[in-house]
Amino acid sequence: RGLRIQASAHYVPNRVVKNAELTQLMDTSDEWIQTRTGIRQRHVVIDENTSDLALHVATDLLGQSGLSAHRLDFIIVATMSPDYQTPSVAAQVQGELGATNAFAFDINAACSGFEYALKIANDLINSGSQRGIVIGAEVLSKLVDWHDRTTAVLFGDGAGGVLVEGVESNSRVLATDLATFGASGQKLTAGKMANGNAFGANQQAQPFFQMDGRAIYSFAVRQVPASIELTVAKANLMLADIDKFVLHQANGRIIERVAKGMDIAAIKFPTNVANYGNTSAASVPILFDELVKTGQITRGDTIALAGFGGGLTVGTIIIKY
Ligand SMILES: O=C(O)C1CCN(c2ccc(-c3cc(CO)ccc3Cl)cn2)CC1
Numbered sequence: 624r625g626l627r628i629q630a631s632a633h634y635v636p637n638r639v640v641k642n643a644e645l646t647q648l649m650d651t652s653d654e655w656i657q658t659r660t661g662i663r664q665r666h667v668v669i670d671e672n673t674s675d676l677a678l679h680v681a682t683d684l685l686g687q688s689g690l691s692a693h694r695l696d697f698i699i700v701a702t703m704s705p706d707y708q709t710p711s712v713a714a715q716v717q718g719e720l721g722a723t724n725a726f727a728f729d730i731n732a733a734c735s736g737f738e739y740a741l742k743i744a745n746d747l748i749n750s751g752s753q754r755g756i757v758i759g760a761e762v763l764s765k766l767v768d769w770h771d772r773t774t775a776v777l778f779g780d781g782a783g784g785v786l787v788e789g790v791e792s793n794s795r796v797l798a799t800d801l802a803t804f805g806a807s808g809q810k811l812t813a814g815k816m817a818n819g820n821a822f823g824a825n826q827q828a829q830p831f832f833q834m835d836g837r838a839i840y841s842f843a844v845r846q847v848p849a850s851i852e853l854t855v856a857k858a859n860l861m862l863a864d865i866d867k868f869v870l871h872q873a874n875g876r877i878i879e880r881v882a883k884g885m886d887i888a889a890i891k892f893p894t895n896v897a898n899y900g901n902t903s904a905a906s907v908p909i910l911f912d913e914l915v916k917t918g919q920i921t922r923g924d925t926i927a928l929a930g931f932g933g934g935l936t937v938g939t940i941i942i943k944y
Contacts, residue, residue: 624789624790624791625745625748625749625789625790625792625794625795625796626741626744626745626748626749626787626788626789626794626795626796626942627787627788627789627790627792627794627795628785628786628787628794628942628944629688629785629786629787629788630684630687630688630785630786631684631783631784631785631786631908631911631912631915631916632679632680632683632684632687632783632784632785632912633680633781633782633783633784633905633908633909633912633913634676634679634680634683634781634782634783635666635676635779635780635781635782635899635909636666636667636668636669636671636676636780636781637666637669638666638667638668638669639664639665639666640664640665640666640667641653641663641664642656642657642662642663642664642776645772645775645776648769648770648775649769649770649771649772649775649776650772651772651776656776657897659874659876660776660777660874660875660876660896660900661874661875661876661878661894661896661897662776662777662875662896662897662900662901663897663898664897664898664899664900665778665779665780665899665900666779666780666781666899667764667779667780668762668764668765668780671762672706672762673702673704673705673706673712673760673761673762673782674705674706674712674715674716674719674760676760676761676762676780676781676782676905677700677702677712677713677715677716677758677760677782677784678715678716678719678720679782680758680760680782680783680784680908681698681716681720681756681758681784682720684756684784684785684786685720685786687786688786690754690786692720692721692722692723692725693721693722693723693724694724694754695720695722695724695725695754695755695756696724696725696726696747696752696753696754696755697725697726697727697744697747697752697755697756698713698716698717698720698722698725698726698727698728698755698756698758699713699727699728699729699730699740699743699744699755699756699757699758700712700713700716700727700728700729700730700740700758700759700760701729701730701731701732701736701737701739701740701757701758701759701760701904702729702731702736702759702760702761702903702904703731703733703736703761703763703766703813703814703903703904703933704761704762704763704765704766704814704903705729711727711728711729712729712760713727713728713729713758714727714728716756716758725755725756730743732801732803732904732930732933732934732936732938733811733903733904733932733933733934733936734871734873734901734903734904734906734930734931734932734933734936735801735871735904735930735931735932735934735936735937735938736759736903736904736930736938737757737759737783737904737905737907737908737928737930737938738799738801738907738928738929738930738938738939738940739801739930739936739938740757740758740759740904741757741785741787741796741928741940742796742799742801742938742940744757744787745787745796745799748787748788748789749789752789753788753789754786754787754788754789755786755787756784756785756786756787757784757785757787757908758782758783758784758908759782759783759784759902759903759904759905759906759907759908759909760781760782760783760784760904760905761780761781761782761902761903761904761905762780763778763779763780763813763832763901763902763903764778764779764780766778766813766814766830766831766832767831767832768831768832771831771832773834773836774831774832774833774834776900777832777873777874777900777901778832778900778901778902778903779899779900779901779902780902781899781902781905781906781909782905782908782909783905783906783907783908783909783910783911783912784908785908785911793923793943794922794942794943794944795942795943796940796941796942797858797860797925797941797942797943798854798855798857798858798940798941799854799857799938799939799940799941800850800853800854800857800937800938800939801936801937801938801939802846802850802936802937802938803934803935803936803937804842804846804934804935804936804937805934805935807838807842807935808933808934808935810834810835810838810839810842810935811832811833811834811835811839811932811933811934811935812829812832812833812834812933813830813831813832813833813933814829814830815827815828815829815830816828839932839935840874840877842931842935843873843877843881843931843932844877844880844881844884846931846935846937847870847881847929847931847937848881848884848885849937850929850931850937850938850939851868851885851927851929851939852885853939854927854939854940854941855927855941858941860925860941862885862887864925865891865925865926865927865941866891866920866924866925866926867891867892867893867914867919867920867924867926867927868882868887868891868892868926868927868929869893869907869910869911869914869926869927869928869929870892870894870907870929870930870931871901871903871906871907871929871930871931871932872894872895872896872899872900872901872902872906872907872909872910873896873901873906873931873932874896874901875894875896875897878892878894878896879892893910893914893919894910895909895910895913903932903933904930906930907928907929907930911926911928915944920944921944922944923943923944924943924944925941925942925943925944926941926942926944927939927940927941928940928941928942
């Protein structure tokens, strides 16, 4: 008995912003963005927020499975961009679905959030929960300074997720590796609230992304292969046993660097960063769902999901789909 992914879904807001449109807001170019990041466009919200994106995914998952919301035991949303501090996005989704038997909570591991959440779901199922929904959902466009060309060109909005269930089958989580490097956390920050109160306090709000791009780049190129290789070893597998590597879609060149560094063909590292930009915790489930829906991932495949970014964090999960 193990965790089986019963359905997958994704949702992005309708408003597409192509690179050329950004050149009207800041000093950048389509050519620079494409060559340095692989991004051609991103989706941004107009009147939706993170819980709306997550609810679309949850509703789609229930629709695909034919299950009533009452059958859900838990709802976990990985996000660094919730509508509120409280209620959580997961609680908002639980309320809108009427999933009255589900406990619901958000987790924040930034771009590794979906892997952290899926590992937690696996532990819940291995300790008695039967069924739940795991979603990565982000509206990063509210955390971006749209005049800062070093960050504004990188990020987008979106959500993706899976319905998981404990069943007797070959589908299961084979191994995981979650790692955090908090001492380097200041390399990538966003959404700092002021600490003011009636008695003083002096920290200013810092709402927008600030990133030491070079530091994150070298962190990823080093720690992502290390995490994948550790998880493959934990699963008693070889790298060649992995059919697809579904990596956080932060930057096309970083994914190329990781694949090359591991001496693995680029075909095993599919990308869709061109279409969505970096959607943090949503990027892996969005890509995973696209690969399933287009038949590039099929039942019986061995898949490695790997997230990396804010925290700093890394998270790898190997699943037999
Ligand atoms: O080429 C250049 O000058 C620049 C060099 C720096 N770049 C970067 C650097 C880091 C990231 C990134 C971000 C996150 C946050 O979710 C997570 C993971 C990563 Cl690897 C994305 N792009 C852009 C092009």
